[in-house]
Amino acid sequence: MIQPRPQILYSCYFAASREGEQFVSEHILSYQLAGAIVTNDGDNAQTFGEGSLRLHKRNRLVKFSKQLPAQGQFKSVSVTLDQEALRRFSLEYGYHAEKHPAGAAIVELPLTPFYKSYFDSLQPYEQLAEPGNEALLALKVHEAIMLLLKSNPELKDVLFDFAEPGKLDLEAFMNRNFHFNVQLRRFAYLTGRSLATFKRDFEKIFHLPPSRWLQQRRLQEAHYLIKEKGKAPSEAYLEVGFEDLSHFSFAFKKMYGVAPSRI
Structure with a gap:
């Protein structure tokens, strides 16, 4: 059975830089705590260093290379904004996408004090991936959606676009x-x-x-x-x-x- 992706995921290692690729099936909000990650979606190459914030759009292909800092560990924390949570939010608050923006697979976001405070607040949640803590994690996902809409309202058309991929060339x-x-x-x-x-x-x-x-x-x-x-x-x-x-x-x-x- 395929295990669902954790809603809040900490990535931390110090052994070596890592390369890979992935299909991003859900929107993911990621904050880079240490080290850097280089990404390529086939059209755009981007580098996100320590202190950077990014939104990975769903249904996109991305290659990545995680780079360790000169001293220490690679560290990042990611919040998965799954379709179920976004649909509930859309129904509760009346949000709907009005267009279908394309653009890069990953959007870099300015690290405002609101975002910084939010990710600082996730530190105690590192141990909450165990069964029984679903309600607490759902609240933090809900908070992340509200923060994105307050800080970057243009992302409404990204977050609440529930359409499946159309027939492409x-x-x-x-x-x-x-x-x-x-x-x-x-x-x-x-x-x-x-x-x-x-x-x-x-x-x-x-x-x-x-x-x-x-x-x-x-x-x-x-x-x-x-x-x-x-x-x-x-x-x-x-x-x-x-x-x-x-x-x-x-x-x-x-x-x-x-x-x-x-x-």
């Missing part, structure tokens, strides 16, 4: 997002299609099954990064969406006749 979307390592069903959802329709539309456009096209496109991009940009294979394979270096090297040699390390 599949060719443009895939050429922009092929390097995200997500399942085909996720690509289908984000382009406003069922998995069966996604596969059918995909083959009409690209004349290849999605999995084969994705591998070829990722290998082409890796070849470019290694040959033209001087990237090491150990960097390139992650950047283009491969999970495993050995699988990447095997597929690369099969396509180009030479190991990526020999380019």
